[in-house]
Amino acid sequence: MWGSILTEWASLILRWLHVVAAIGWIGSSFYFIHLDLSLKPHGELPEGAAGEAWQVHGGGFYRIMKYLVAPAKMPDELTWFKWEAYTTWLSGFALMVVVYYLDAELFLVDKANIDLTPLQAGLFSFGSLALAWLLYEGACRTGLAKHELPFAFGGYLFLVGLTYAFTHVLSGRGAFNQIGAIVGTIMVANVFAVIIPNQKKIVAALLAGQAPDPELGKASKLRSVHNNYLTLPVIVLMISNHYPLLFATRYNWLIVAIVLALGPIIRHFFNERHAGRKSPWWVWGAAAAGMVAIALLSAAGPRGAKASALAAPATYANVEEIVLSRCSMCHGAEPVWATIVTAPRGILLDDAEHIRRNARLIGRNAAWSSAMPPGNVTEMTGEERTQIAAWLAAGAP
Secondary structure, eight states: OHHHHHHHHHHHHHHHHHHHHHHHHHHHHHHHHHHHHHOBOOTTOOTTEEEEEEEEETTEEEEEEEESSOOSSOOSOOOOOOHHHHHHHHHHHHHHIIIIITTHHHHTBOTTTOOOOHHHHHHHHHHHHHHHHHHHHHHHHTTGGGSHHHHHHHHHHHHHHHHHHHHTTBOHHHHHHHHHHHHHHHHHHHIIIIIHHHHHHHHHHHHTTOOOOHHHHHHHHHHHHHHHHHHHHHHHHHHGGGOHHHHTSTTHHHHHHHHHHHHHHHHHHHHHHHTTSOOOTHHHHHHHHHHHHHHHHHTTOOTTOOGGGOSSOOOHHHHHHHHHHHTTTTSSSSOOSTTOSSOGGGOOOSSHHHHHHTHHHHIIIIISSOOSSGGGTTOOOHHHHHHHHHHHHTTOO
């Protein structure tokens, strides 16, 4: 019991830290992108300055200038923005271990895809995380990233291909988390392996009285732009585990493909506005169409569930038997699953009153999607999911 309680508390603390750190990182990233694009040059700037911006906040006025490479003299104090990114990744990976690796049977493995052991699933997850980053890093260092549109399109196809593979190896929840973790790892690695080291080289050159290499700043800026366009998709992927109609439906991989496309084009709208250029209002039409497409795809139901598979009309007695045999092991007054102390979210499904009260939740998680049972550990069949869906369609009599 104590192991489960400690795991639950670790999950809470790590999730809290992860969210707070991510807010700090994403907020500062968005601010600096806005600042970079809105800087305007004029004749009064110091030598080497590319532009300035006047801003007002909290009752004060701020005059901000940017140097393309570095100022002629090293300032006495310099603020570094890096620990927000590092803390986001470290807390996120620790949370991934606690939630997905230690409870792999529930959240990472789906026996309907491949019957992996928890160790095999964990190794597959970590290995693909490292390999994906190495492939991205290799592509950038060979100069492919300088060709912006082909690189962006190739990267998009790469991520969509990975998502399709993950949804056919891992659980839907695990697949969404995995592709989000890969994108997040790429973003943090950009900070850790390129942006901060290059800034340190620039500082070292200034302290030595040398002119910094301008290519260092250009390389850092390129990785910063990559991070900017990846931010919105990774946020959706990281919160998707709360929405079973996204990760546990038939076309979940296609939903990710749409999210990976919508995020960058929405960022494009704001980047263009920050730069003072003509606002691309077509973005919102494309975003609306993408959202409608996601809604339609999420209504397709889980894989393997077909209305024609029903041999007889669905009755409450059949649904009750399915729920009691497939769900009550966790959603009972005294759960029998080793790592679960109390019914998840306090939802009980161990008698007729509780089943009727939570009918729509049952439908959302076990009929219209395959989110429950997690990892399909109790092996609910497609016909059983169809029976629940038919019972709900009839008004849950």
